[in-house]
Amino acid sequence: MKRHGVALGIMAAGALLLTACGSDNNTGATGGSTNTSSSSSAPKVDCSGKKTLKASGSTAQKNAMDLFVKAYNDACDGNDVNYTANGSGAGISDFTGKQTDFAGSDSALDPKKGEPDKAAQACGSPAWDLPTVFGPITVVYNVKGVSDLNLDAATTAKIFDGEIKTWNDDAIKKLNPSATLPSTAISVVYRSDQSGTTDNFQQYLTNAGGWTKGAGKTFNGGVGSGASGNPAVATALGQTDGGIAYVEWSFAQANKLNIASIATTAGGTPVKVSADSVGKAISSAAFKNPGSNDLSLDLSSIHKTTAAGAYPIVLATYEVVCSKYADAATGKAVKAFLTTAINQGQAQLATNGYAPLPDSLKTKLAAAIDAIS
Template identity: 40%
Template sequence: MNFKRFGRPAAIAFVAVIALSSCAANEGDTASTGDGAESTLTGTLNAGGASSQGAAQEAWAAAFQIANPDVTINYDPSGSGAGREAFIAGGSGFAGSDSYLSEEELAGEFGACAPDTLAVDLPVYISPIAVIFNVEGVDELNLDADTLASIFNGTITNWNDAAIVALNPDATLPDLAIAAVHRSDDSGTTENFTDYLAQASTTWGEEASDTFPFGGEGAQGTSGVVSAVTNGVGTIGYADASQVNDLSTVALKVGDEFVAYTPEAAAEVVAGSPLVEGRAADDLALDLNRQTTNPEEYPLVLVSYAIVCNEYADAEQGELVNAYVTYMASEAGQAVAEESAGIAPLSAELSENVASILATVK
C-alpha cells in the first residue's frame, strides 16, 4: 500500500510517535511480565462497536489495565452500527467498526470531538470472514461467489442443487433445505460480506450494506450467528473467523483454485488494497480488493477500525484514546490479539501509519 498522502508534517509526527510506540510496546511487555513500569494515566474509557473485535478487546483491555492500573477500559461489542451511532452521539471515546465511516456520517458532527474537527478511521484488526455451515455428513465444501450469493439471496434453496453439486463432486449432499443465517443487527461484518458478494459475483443484485438486504434467518451479533448455525439443521452463515469454533467452513473459489481462509491470506489481500480515494489525509479507510484472482489472497476479509476524533473536546479523554489505540495497533498489541483472537497482525507499514496519525490526536 502506498502511503504518500502524508508530507513533511507527517514525517515530523512520525518521529514523535516512535516514543509513543515504544511506550505502548513496553506496556504490553509489562502486562505479560509484571516488570512494574509506572503509568500516570488515569480515568475511564468507554467504547463499543464491532462484535468481531470482542475477543481482541478483552485481551487488549486486560493487558492495558495491568500496565495502567488507574485506567478502566469498557468495550461493548454491540455491533458496528451501534458503535458508530454511540460515538457520533458522544457516548463513547471511540468506535470499533468493521466498516469505515460513510460520506454521510463524515458530513455530520461528532459529539466527542472538538468543534469543527473530524473523526478518522484507523485499522486495528484484520480478520477473514469465514462462511460456516452445519450439514450432516458434509465436512468440506467448495463454493464460488455466484453460488454463495445465490444461496444467501434465496435463489438456491436446497443443498443438492446442481450448482453446489457441480462444485463438490466428491461430497454427498443431502436433499435438504438450506437455512441461511445472517446478522439481524446493523453489522460491519455484513457490510464486508455483502461487499464481497456485490463485487465478486454476478448474482447478488444488491450493493454492500450494513443491513442484510434479503430474508432468511436473522441472529444478533457474531455469537448469535455462530449459535444459530451450530444448533440448526442444514445451516450456513458468515462470521468473524476468530469465533467459528469447531464449525466446518467453506473454501472460496479464487481464480482457478478453492482457498480456505487463513490470517496470512487475509493479510495478503489487505496489503494489495489501496486507500479509499477522496478521504482526509489522516483517514486510513481501505478499498479492499474483492475481485482478486491470486490464490494467495482470501478476498472475504474484514478490516476493523478504531474510529477516533483527531481532536477531542475533552483533552483527558483524548489522551486515554490516544494511549489505548496506540497500544492496540502496536506490535505488542497486535501480538496479544493474534494470540487471543487469531487475527492477522497489521503490517509494519500499516502499523507505523496508524501510529503516525495517533501521534497527532489530542
C-alpha cells in the same frame, strides 16, 4: 489484572467487523509483509494523559478490546479504558454527542449520513477512522457426509438469494468435482438482528459475486430463517441438516462448524481461512483516502483480491478518533492506548480468531496515531 482487564479464557468468541463501502478509483495499497512484530519492538508510550478513557460501540470488537485494554493496563499502570459494547450506531452517536473519547465501529464514518461532519463538529477537528484488528467472515455449513466444501462468490450469492436450492446443484458440483453432494434442500440461516457481519458479507457478495439485493445491516436475501447474534446462528446451523450460514471465524472455531474454502479471482484456487491468508488479503487492500491519516478502507480491493492465497471475506473494526482533542490530556491518553493496541495488544489476536496487523498497515496506523494531538 486491572478492573477492566478480562481473562483470556473468554476470548473464544467474537471477531472484528470491518465495513466500508467500496469506492472507485482508489489507490494506496497497503502492500508489504504480512508479518508482525507486536511485542519485542513495542515503542514506549506517554502515560501522563487522562487516567480513564470512555468509549463505546461495536459489540463485535469487544473481545479484542479486552485484549487491548489489558495491554494498556500493563503498559500504563493506573490507566484504563471503560468500553461499553452497545453497538456501532450507538457508539458513533455517543462520540458525536461528546459522551465518549472515541468510538468503536464496524463501519467507517458514513458521508451519506453526515457522520464525518458531525464528528468533526464534536471534535473541533477532523475525525479519523483507524482499522485496528481484522478478522474473516466464514461461510459455514451442515451437510451430512460433506466435510470439505469449495465455494466462490457467484455461487455463494446464488445460494443466499435462493436461486440455488439444493446441494447437488451443478454450480456447486463444478466447484467440488470429487465430493458426493446430496440432493438435500439448502436451508439458509442468517442474522435477524442488525449486524455489521451481515453488512460486510453482503458487500462481499455485491463486490465479487454479482449480488443485486444490496448491502446493509439487514439481510436482504429473502430466503431462510433468522437468528439473532452469532451464537444463535451457530446453534441453529448445528440443528439444521442442509444448513448454510455466515459467522465470524472465532464462532465457527468455537462451535467446530464446517468452514467452506473460498475460490477467488486469483486463479480460482479455493483458499482456506487462516491468519496468513487473511493477512495476505489485508496487505492487498486499498484506502479510500490515500495519503490521508483517515484510513477507511476500500473493501472491494479485498473482496476482489488478486493476491494468491488471500482469503477474501475480511472485516475490520475501526476506532473513530479526533485528530485533535480539545483536552490535551485526552489526546495523550488516546495516543497511548492506541499505540499499545497496535503493538502489545496484537500478541494474542491470532489465537482468538483474529488476524494481526500486517507490518505495512501497522506503519500507517502508527503514523496516524502519532499525529493525534
